[in-house]
Amino acid sequence: MSETWSQRLLADGFGRIAESLPAIVDGLSVDDLLWRPYDGANSIAWTLWHIARMEDVQIAPLAGTEEVWTRDGWVERFGLPYKPRAMGYGQSAAEVAAFRLEDPALLTGYYQAVHEATIDLVDTLGDDDLARVVDEHWDPPVTAAVRLVSIVDDAAQHIGQAAYVRGLLGLR
Template identity: 50%
Template sequence: MKSNDLLLDAFGRIHEAVAAVLEGSDGGSLLHRPAGSGNSIAWLIWHLSRIEDSQVASAAGLDQVWTSQGFAGRFNLKLPDRDTGYGHSTDQVDAVHGTPELLLAYYDAVHQQTVEFLKTLGDDDFDRIVDYHWDPPVTLGVRLVSTIADCLQHVGQAAYAKGLNPGSA
């Protein structure tokens, strides 16, 4: 198996899990915050989508789907276009909303850009440095694996939150 095939499988699992969490969800279940202060499903799906979008676009030298495909305007959040949710306050978490259809459309578009990029890669590409702000500098392979890890954690949290909410499907 080639490295990019392995990564395609991993990102595909995120895609499947996002779709499963959003299936049968409604506005109330998407905005429910476990224990009153946990992250909502809407925020978690939006955030993981923003993380994959920003990290992969940066590493690939592409525009983020968030702005290039108009999702920033469609969500109409009172946040800077480059905001990914990192360090959000409770009020900022509350402000993130979207229908299941919109959240899935955004993640679908992000996933498609990720897949198209991954298909272009050979094993030698994963050693390319994509971020010199760390010691040691971050390679493309490490950046993609860390993105997968982050997204899987957040979609798992969203699935757990869905299971806690008696109003969710």
């Protein structure tokens, strides 16, 4: 099957996140990545972890696979004080503050693994797949295409937040 315009468009959107995330991590120390501009704010590390988790959590059911997080041992490598299913959504300020990171490569490695799973899915999707309703809890019901665009939109907003906090590092 030849690549469709939909596949190219989705791959481009997800590719932009995959390019931006390592650029934010590049050159930062663990302390920089964990710094929060004020109590209750998200650190760069937590925000980037959340991007990867929310993509993983939403891509796995679309692909009919287990999450990369649990399938490939990322839960153990990160060793976070969260339940394995945690993805950051709805976490309290105290839970965000409890985020720990030993190696910045965990953030980029986990996101790269999620990105590969995402592109593997995108490469299989035809127009009928994209039109399939995946969530009837909304009005109108959410299709696979809408879900994928929503993931890109959410990730792009969080990339902007992480980039902003990176900029604030120079002010501390």
